Amino acid sequence: MSTLAQEFSKGILKENPTFRLILGMCPTLAVTASAINGFGMGISALVVLLCSNILVAALRNVIPDKVRIPAYILIIATFTTIVDMVLNAFAPDLHKALGIFIPLIVVNCIILGRAEAFARKNNVVRSIIDALGMGLGFTLSLTILGIIRELFGNGSIFGANVMGTAFEPMGVLATAPGAFITLGVMLGFVNFMFKRLRIE
Amino acid sequence: MRDAMRMALTLLIIGAICGGLLSVVNGVTAPVIQAREMAIFLEAMQTFFPDAADSETKEIDGEEFYLCKDASGKFIGVVARAKAAGYGGEIFYDLAVSDTGDIIGIRISSHGETPGIGDVITKPEFQDRIIGLNVADPISAGVDVDTITGATISSGGMIESIRRVMNTIGENFL
Numbered sequence: 184m185s186t187l188a189q190e191f192s193k194g195i196l197k198e199n200p201t202f203r204l205i206l207g208m209c210p211t212l213a214v215t216a217s218a219i220n221g222f223g224m225g226i227s228a229l230v231v232l233l234c235s236n237i238l239v240a241a242l243r244n245v246i247p248d249k250v251r252i253p254a255y256i257l258i259i260a261t262f263t264t265i266v267d268m269v270l271n272a273f274a275p276d277l278h279k280a281l282g283i284f285i286p287l288i289v290v291n292c293i294i295l296g297r298a299e300a301f302a303r304k305n306n307v308v309r310s311i312i313d314a315l316g317m318g319l320g321f322t323l324s325l326t327i328l329g330i331i332r333e334l335f336g337n338g339s340i341f342g343a344n345v346m347g348t349a350f351e352p353m354g355v356l357a358t359a360p361g362a363f364i365t366l367g368v369m370l371g372f373v374n375f376m377f378k379r380l381r382i383e
Numbered sequence: 384m385r386d387a388m389r390m391a392l393t394l395l396i397i398g399a400i401c402g403g404l405l406s407v408v409n410g411v412t413a414p415v416i417q418a419r420e421m422a423i424f425l426e427a428m429q430t431f432f433p434d435a436a437d438s439e440t441k442e443i444d445g446e447e448f449y450l451c452k453d454a455s456g457k458f459i460g461v462v463a464r465a466k467a468a469g470y471g472g473e474i475f476y477d478l479a480v481s482d483t484g485d486i487i488g489i490r491i492s493s494h495g496e497t498p499g500i501g502d503v504i505t506k507p508e509f510q511d512r513i514i515g516l517n518v519a520d521p522i523s524a525g526v527d528v529d530t531i532t533g534a535t536i537s538s539g540g541m542i543e544s545i546r547r548v549m550n551t552i553g554e555n556f557l
Contacts, residue, residue: 216498246397250390254397261401265408272412275419282495354499 187312194316200293201324202373207293210284211325212362218341221329223277225322227266227285232294232321233314234262239302240310246303255298256289263288293321324369332356332365423492424477428462431479431488435459443551450556458482461556464492467544470536471495474504478548484518484557486549501537509538513545518553522546 185193200206210228215221238258239246246254267285270278278285288294297317302310330340336356338346346352355361428435428449435451442448447464460481467474472495479488491505503509512528522545524530530538 242397246393247386247390249386250394253394257394257397257401261404264405268408268412268416272415272419275416279493357498 187309190309190312191316194313194318194320195323196320198317199320199324199373200317201321201328202370203377204293205370206296207291207321208366210287210291211328212359212366214281214284215325215328215332215362215365216336216357217280217333218326218329219277220280221325221327222322223274224281224284225318225325227270227281228288228291228293228321229314229318230266231259231262231288231291232297232318233311235259235294235298236302236310236314237307239298240305240307243303251303252295252299255295259294259298260289293317328362328365328369331369332361336361424464427477427490427492428479431462431477432460438462441555443555446548446551448552448556458556460487461552463548463552465544465548468540469494469496469504470501470534470540471497474537474541474544476541478545480518480549480552482557484549484553486514486516486545489513489545496534496537501534503531503534504537504541509534509541513541516545516549518549518557522549 194200196203198204201208201211207228210224214224235255235258239255242254263286266288267278270281270285297313301313305313334340334345335353336358338344338350338352353361356365428438428451432451434453436454437452437456439450439452440447441450446466449462449464450458451460451462453459460479463478463480465476465478467476474494474496475492476494477488477490477492478486481487489510494502494504496502496504509531516522516528520527522528522542524539524542528542530542
């Protein structure tokens with residue numbers, strides 16, 4: 184059995200949901216037009232993942248196998264709705280920017296995937312560590328994509344102008360095609376680095 | 384049979400707990416959300432009608448109309464909270480109309496239009512075409528208001544909706 188540290192780091196590096204497992208692509212492509220949106224989406228998914236992992240792990244001996252998927256969906260949908268309501272009340276700007284992609288966390292395959300592949304077979308502590316690692320890995324990836332797209336598409340990082348007035352933004356990077364281009368380049372880069380450094 | 388009972392019961396209990404949790408959180412967040420939306424709207428109303436001292440709400444066809452009065456109780460105009468069909472879903476906006484039937488202000492409160500294309504509706508480029516129109520004008524795309532090239536659906540949907548709101552205001556309040 185792997186150590187807690189390995190359990191944590193796998194989500195960020197070896198099994199990074201975005202760059203290694205290629206999961207949760209819908210929000211990845213849709214909300215990373217700016218760094219703050221990518222970060223906000225990542226944190227929202229992290230909160231839902233953490234809560235659902237805790238509950239699924241705690242109830243793993245109670246929930247009958249045959250109805251486990253509906254039970255997980257119920258749990259995930261509840262926490263997603265809570266995040267949605269809390270963001271709407273206390274972080275309205277972020278809520279507005281993320282829009283429909285907050286409710287869609289329900290169908291994010293990272294969350295159901297971790298419940299099914301990890302939390303239902305492990306205890307609460309390990310599931311918390313797993314959720315933190317995976318959630319941070321997702322947040323990190325989305326923030327990196329957001330920074331790249333915002334920097335070249337808009338000339339700013341986290342809303343602060345860094346490129347100066349002479350810089351002509353590449354508008355395409357802030358739109359949907361730019362999401363695919365940036366993701367593709369990043370995937371290539373990450374694969375190249377993993378090969379180069381022989382991390383496997 | 385016992386298995387089926389156990390499955391149903393487990394789901395029922397989880398569902399009940401989830402429902403309870405949601406209603407608790409909603410009880411905390413709903414008033415905050417409502418208060419904020421109202422505050423933003425009231426602020427917008429103040430900028431449209433700085434003299435407004437009092438307002439009265441009327442609902443027609445699911446859209447709210449705020450009839451504004453000044454300190455002496457004289458009717459000075461209407462602010463409509465309306466919605467239009469855009470390219471990326473519904474566009475929610477406020478439209479301020481003076482007592483003479485002129486559009487004096489417009490504010491988009493939420494929309495899902497394409498950044499850089501359809502979101503022109505939030506900018507002066509589009510809004511300046513709307514402000515100043517009168518309830519007696521045809522308010523028709525291509526007749527007295529032009530749609531924005533490249534954002535025909537967003538701007539056309541707005542013009543369509545504004546005409547409808549103006550007709551309602553003209554018939555009911557002026």
